[in-house]
Amino acid sequence: MSFYERAIRRPGQVQVLRHSVPRFAAVVLFVACTFPSDLLAQTAAPTAPTPTEAPSSTRALDKQQSAAIAGLQLQVADAKSSADNAWMLTCSALVLMMTGPGLALFYGGLVRKKNVLSTMMQSFILMALVTVLWALIGFSLAFGSGNGFVGGFHNIFLRGVGLAPDADYAATIPLETFMIYQLMFAIITPALIIGAFAERMKFSAMLLFMTLWSLVVYDPMAHMVWGKGGFLNASLGGSFPTLDFAGGTVVHVTSGVSALVCALYLGRRLGYPKQPMPPHSVVLSFIGACLLWVGWFGFNAGSALSAGGLATSAFVATHFGAAAAAIGWSAAEWMRNGKPSVLGAVSGSVAGLVAITPAAGFVGPMSALVIGLIAGVVCFLMVAKVKARFGYDDSLDAFGVHGAGGTIGALLTGVFAVSSINPIFKDARGNVTASGLIEGNAHQLLNQFVGVAIAWVLGIVGTLVILLIVDKVIGLRVSEDQEMQGLDLSQHGEEGYYWETPG
Amino acid sequence: MTKVEAIIQTSRLDAVKEALHEIGVEGMTVLEVRGHGRQKGHTEFYRGREYTVDLIPKIKIEIVLTDDMVEKSVQAIIAAARTGKIGDGKIFLTRVDEAIRIRNDERGESAL
Numbered sequence: 001m002s003f004y005e006r007a008i009r010r011p012g013q014v015q016v017l018r019h020s021v022p023r024f025a026a027v028v029l030f031v032a033c034t035f036p037s038d039l040l041a042q043t044a045a046p047t048a049p050t051p052t053e054a055p056s057s058t059r060a061l062d063k064q065q066s067a068a069i070a071g072l073q074l075q076v077a078d079a080k081s082s083a084d085n086a087w088m089l090t091c092s093a094l095v096l097m098m099t100g101p102g103l104a105l106f107y108g109g110l111v112r113k114k115n116v117l118s119t120m121m122q123s124f125i126l127m128a129l130v131t132v133l134w135a136l137i138g139f140s141l142a143f144g145s146g147n148g149f150v151g152g153f154h155n156i157f158l159r160g161v162g163l164a165p166d167a168d169y170a171a172t173i174p175l176e177t178f179m180i181y182q183l184m185f186a187i188i189t190p191a192l193i194i195g196a197f198a199e200r201m202k203f204s205a206m207l208l209f210m211t212l213w214s215l216v217v218y219d220p221m222a223h224m225v226w227g228k229g230g231f232l233n234a235s236l237g238g239s240f241p242t243l244d245f246a247g248g249t250v251v252h253v254t255s256g257v258s259a260l261v262c263a264l265y266l267g268r269r270l271g272y273p274k275q276p277m278p279p280h281s282v283v284l285s286f287i288g289a290c291l292l293w294v295g296w297f298g299f300n301a302g303s304a305l306s307a308g309g310l311a312t313s314a315f316v317a318t319h320f321g322a323a324a325a326a327i328g329w330s331a332a333e334w335m336r337n338g339k340p341s342v343l344g345a346v347s348g349s350v351a352g353l354v355a356i357t358p359a360a361g362f363v364g365p366m367s368a369l370v371i372g373l374i375a376g377v378v379c380f381l382m383v384a385k386v387k388a389r390f391g392y393d394d395s396l397d398a399f400g401v402h403g404a405g406g407t408i409g410a411l412l413t414g415v416f417a418v419s420s421i422n423p424i425f426k427d428a429r430g431n432v433t434a435s436g437l438i439e440g441n442a443h444q445l446l447n448q449f450v451g452v453a454i455a456w457v458l459g460i461v462g463t464l465v466i467l468l469i470v471d472k473v474i475g476l477r478v479s480e481d482q483e484m485q486g487l488d489l490s491q492h493g494e495e496g497y498y499w500e501t502p503g
Numbered sequence: 504m505t506k507v508e509a510i511i512q513t514s515r516l517d518a519v520k521e522a523l524h525e526i527g528v529e530g531m532t533v534l535e536v537r538g539h540g541r542q543k544g545h546t547e548f549y550r551g552r553e554y555t556v557d558l559i560p561k562i563k564i565e566i567v568l569t570d571d572m573v574e575k576s577v578q579a580i581i582a583a584a585r586t587g588k589i590g591d592g593k594i595f596l597t598r599v600d601e602a603i604r605i606r607n608d609e610r611g612e613s614a615l
Contacts, residue, residue, distance in 0.1 A: 276554035278547060333548075341548050383550050397550060 077172075081165075084172040087307035088181055094298025095184035099191050100127050102295050106288030106350075107195055110343075110396050113280040114486025115199045116496040122194045122206055129207065130187045133214055138186060139179050141219035143169070148231035148239070150220040168228045168236060170305040181302060182222070189218050189251045195396030196259030197266050197476075200483055203491040205476045209466055217258065217462040221250050221455060232451050234424055242451025243417050243424065243435065243444065245314065246303035248358025248410040249455040256403020257459035259394060265467045266476055268393035270483055282343050289346035293322055296353045300360035313421050314360040318353065321360075321372035325352020328376025336384065344380070351379035351401050355409030359416060362424070362435060367416035374412065375405050407452055414448035504599040504612065505573045509564045510536070510592040511584040516562045522583035523566070526575050530615065532565040542590040561592060567599050569612050 104123040108116045130138070137156050144151035155161055163174040170178050190210045197206075224230040225244050232249075234241035244250060269277070279285055301315035329348025330340040355375030356368055363371065382400040394400060417436030419425065425433045425441075434441035470476055477483075482490035489495065511519060516533070523531065537558035544557035568576055577594055585591055604614040 276549075276556075278549045278554070337548050337553065339548065343550065344548075347550065 081172045084170075084306045084308075085174065085177055087311065088170075088173050088177050088302060088305065091298035091302025092177070092181045092184050094295045095181070095188065095302065096127065098292055098295035098299060099184070099188045100124055102288050102291035103188065103191050103194075104288065105284045106292060107198065107285075107396050109281040109284030109286070109288060110279045111198050112277055112486070113496060114488055116280060116284075116488065117494050118203065118487035118491050119194065119198055121203070121492060123191045125207070126191050126210060127187055129210060130190065130214055131183060133211060134179075134183045134186050138214060138219055139182070141215065142186070142222040143179070143182065143227050145228050146223065148229055149224060151223045151227050151229075172306055178305070181305075182226075185247060185251060185299070186214060186218055186222070189247075189255050190214055192252070192255035192398055192402050193259045193262060195398030195402075196263040196394050198395040199487065200266060200269050200477050201262075202474070202476060202478050203487075205470050205474050208474065209470045209476075212466045212469070213258065213463065216466065217254055217458055218250075221254050221458055224454065225250050225451065232447075232454065240447050240450045241425070241444075242410070242447055243362055243413050244358040244410060244451060245361035245413075245422075246300045246357045248354070248406045248413065249451045252354050252357060252402040252406025253410065253452055253455035254459045256399045256401070256406055257456050258463040259398035260392070260403055261460055261463040262467065263392050263394040263399065265464070265471075268391075269395065270480060272393045273388075273391070279343065285343060286346055289350055293349055293353065296322070296357075300353075300357060304361055310361055310422060313364075316365050317360045317363055317368035318356055320365050320368040321352040321356030321375070322349040323352070324369040324372030325349055325355065325376030325379075328352070328373040329380045330376075332377045332380045333384075347383070347397070347401065348376040348380065351375045351405045354379075354402055354405035355412065357406070358410045359413040362413055362417035362422050364416075364418060364421055367418075367438075371409060371412045371416065375408050378408055379405050407456075410448050410452045410455075411445065414445040417444065504567055504602055504615065505570055506565060506567045506597045506599050507573065507576055507580070508595045508597070509580050509584065510538070510561050510594075511564065511580070512586065512590060512592060513560055513562050515584040515586070516564075518583040519564060519580055522579040523564075523576060526572075526579050528566055528568065528572065528576055530566065534563040534565070536561050536563045540590075540593065559590070567602060567615055569615060 100123055101120075104120040107123065108120045111119045135158055137153070139158060139161065140153055140155035141151045144153070144155040146152035146154075158176075158179065161175050161179050163176060165171050165173055166175045166178065169175070190213055193210075193213070194206075201209075224232045224238075225242055226233060228236055230236065231238045232240050232242040232244075234243050242249060271277070296318055297315055300318040301311045304311035304314050326345050326349040329351060330345045333344040334340040352372035352375050355371050356363075359368070359371055379401050382404045383397045387394060387397070387400055413436065415437040417424075418439050419432045419435045422435070423432040425435060427433050436444050467476065478487065478490060509519070513535075520531070520533075537560055539557055539559050542559060544555050544559055546553050546555055564580070566576065573596065577596075580594060601610060602612075602614040603610050
């Protein structure tokens with residue numbers, strides 16, 4: 001086919017023409033289309049023109065067509081960029097919604113009435129606090145270039161973070177979009193820990209604790225797994241590439257394990273476990289859990305950092321994981337207690353979402369069902385049996401669901417990851433190699449284990465040190481009187497519900 | 504004057520109210536309370552852990568009557584509130600020293 005014939009025969013290009021191509025390119029193409037019929041008639045003749053006789057208009061036409069095609073390519077890239085950016089900004093909003101009001105409601109409903117506001121406030125204030133930290137220094141520590149463990153100060157005050165993409169992270173969206181998306185993760189991760197010290201931690205102590213935790217535990221972990229140069233980074237050539245699509249280790253293991261440390265350090269609530277402390281509103285928790293499920297599509301599918309097939313894959317895996325886990329938990333509870341509770345069912349879905357988080361963009365839909373089912377059952381047992389056996393007061397099961405669920409999910413990712421979903425590993429020649437165990441790569445399980453172990457160690461050590469510091473500086477726990485009165489009144493001077501007061 | 508305090512099942516409130524209105528009792532105070540006698544509570548589950556709820560919701564009706572109305576009212580309450588099962592409740596009678604109408608200072612039986 002001659003060059004000119006190819007130019008006429010691309011109907012797709014004509015579509016693009018109709019929608020967005022500037023007039024110049026349109027005119028050039030139109031002109032190019034009208035030329036060939038004449039030229040063809042000429043070149044169809046037995047004698048082709050000799051080089052010295054080639055008309056100068058041919059070369060001019062070449063240049064015009066190259067320019068037109070380059071222009072069209074830019075348009076296409078622009079369109080893809082717009083689609084990806086629209087999706088990523090939407091996902092950022094979805095993930096923020098997971099914290100407020102998703103998590104705020106979920107946790108708020110689980111505590112006693114006298115502590116509902118303080119629990120919600122803890123989630124909410126992180127939306128403000130972590131944002132400021134991220135803008136000043138957090139993003140730089142997590143995603144700036146540094147060493148294998150933590151980023152440096154190159155991007156403090158968001159220097160260098162503008163509308164131009166950073167191809168290391170996401171080539172089709174502005175770096176600023178990537179930054180704001182990652183911020184939502186940085187917000188929700190410490191918020192998960194709230195579940196461990198609910199109903200007994202001083203508000204001021206919590207603020208200081210969260211500031212330090214965000215900088216010392218979250219930012220380095222995020223850097224190691226997702227940052228450039230991070231030594232666990234699977235997509236940027238880390239030494240122990242850990243497959244963690246949306247934050248099984250970074251978000252759930254770190255926060256879950258830190259939660260356990262907090263629960264052990266702070267000690268049990270007054271009256272625990274003898275005094276029954278049922279949720280004051282399973283209705284609120286239900287609403288929160290459903291918001292979490294929907295928001296999680298932004299969390300997992302958005303981690304594809306683009307609006308293409310990988311996002312679809314992650315979206316479906318996320319949903320299937322949640323569904324299977326809800327069934328798993330409910331079934332286990334039904335068998336053990338005789339009745340499936342609503343709180344159990346929604347907790348099950350959360351456990352599944354946690355477990356599928358590291359796996360979402362690496363596993364197929366059927367594997368997602370299996371991962372969800374396992375997580376639902378195991379997390380139920382963690383919460384129903386293991387916690388009672390060891391007697392720690394992880395008030396809202398942050399460790400049982402996030403710590404355990406995240407660990408299971410990260411390890412199962414090493415089992416079920418397949419390159420057909422996400423060709424993340426390539427050999428020196430650029431050929432795709434196996435991802436996980438079922439594809440033949442047993443070694444990946446070891447890497448997953450390393451990633452999980454690092455998250456555990458960083459969570460435990462970092463949290464312990466921070467707790468010691470905060471305890472020394474301002475004291476962690478409220479007084480007994482304040483705890484009995486309830487944190488809403490003692491820490492915030494407010495009551496959640498003023499329904500019974502007459503007048 | 505006698506105060507009749509009746510603790511009844513929540514589901515029997517409407518029946519008892521009607522029965523009292525039928526015999527001419529015109530004033531009453533109704534409270535939502537929690538408590539138990541010999542009735543066992545029920546078990547609930549929270550995250551796999553089971554605990555017993557032994558403060559059961561009940562309704563308490565308080566009426567202050569002239570002495571001639573007391574026995575009639577007690578019979579009416581019993582007839583309307585009884586289901587025959589444990590948890591039906593109890594009625595207590597106490598003597599009232601004085602009754603005063605706030606609107607016009609009336610005292611004694613005419614204040615009822």
